[in-house]
Amino acid sequence: MGTVAYQQSDSAQGQAGTRQQAGGGWGARPNSPAGAPTGAPRYQQQQAPAAAPRGxxxxxxxxxxxxxxxxxxTFVLSIAFAVVSVVAAALLWSALNALGVFDSINHTLASVAPANQPNSVTLTSVLSFGKVLSFTALVSVVNIVLFTALATLAAYLYNMCSSLVGGIEVTLADDTAS
Structure with missing residues (x-):
């Protein structure tokens, strides 16, 4: 590692500061005031060009x-998605039940069914709250395992492909100050 020298602009010559000495150490400037701190580098102040500033x-x-x-x-994000899915299913089922959608569909099914058969199967028995949450939790657990395994496999495949073609180039830029 080499020594980095910091320069000071001409407009700041009269201010207190330090400069790098020939031996590589930092020392006080000959014209700095008596109480000026030593050992801290001064950075060169550059003037911005007349055109619009670029990042x-x-x-x-x-x-x-x-x-x-x-x-x-992926595992943590899949767990978060599973929790959101279970909560969303519970809220959706509660909202539909509070609005009377299940009762309305049961009434419609009872009116369509033949009169000689008793109406033993209702929508509320098939889509009970417990069954809906159990099914959602089961699907969420399967999604956690599959998403985690597929993302890990995708990382291995990306590493193999990037060793052949060099990877993905990304250009990062600062926001321009206006």
Whole structure:
């Protein structure tokens, strides 16, 4: 590692500061005031061009994705999605039940069914609250396992492909200050 020298602009010559000495150390400036701090570098102040300011850009390449971190992240996100799904199913079932949708459908089915058969199966018995939540929880557990496994597999496949073609290039840029 080399020594980094910081320069100070001409407009700040009279201000207190430090500069790098020939031996590589930092020392006080000969014309700095008596109480000026020593040891802190001064950065060169650059004037912005007359045109509109432009942000910095950096071109980066995603060459490798860690499969372990992908698996952990996908697992946590899948659990969060499962919780949201179960809560959404419970709220939806409660809202439909409060609005009387199930009773209305049961009444319609009873009027359509033949008169000589008793109406033993109702929509509320098939779509009870417990059955709906059990089914949603089962689907959520299957989704957790599948999403985690598929995302980890995708990370391995991405690593193999990026070793052949070099990965994905991403250009990052600063927001321009106006």
């Amino acid at each position: 910095r850009k950096a071109r980066l390449r995603v060459a490798k994705v860690d499969p372990w971190s992908v698996m952990k992240t």
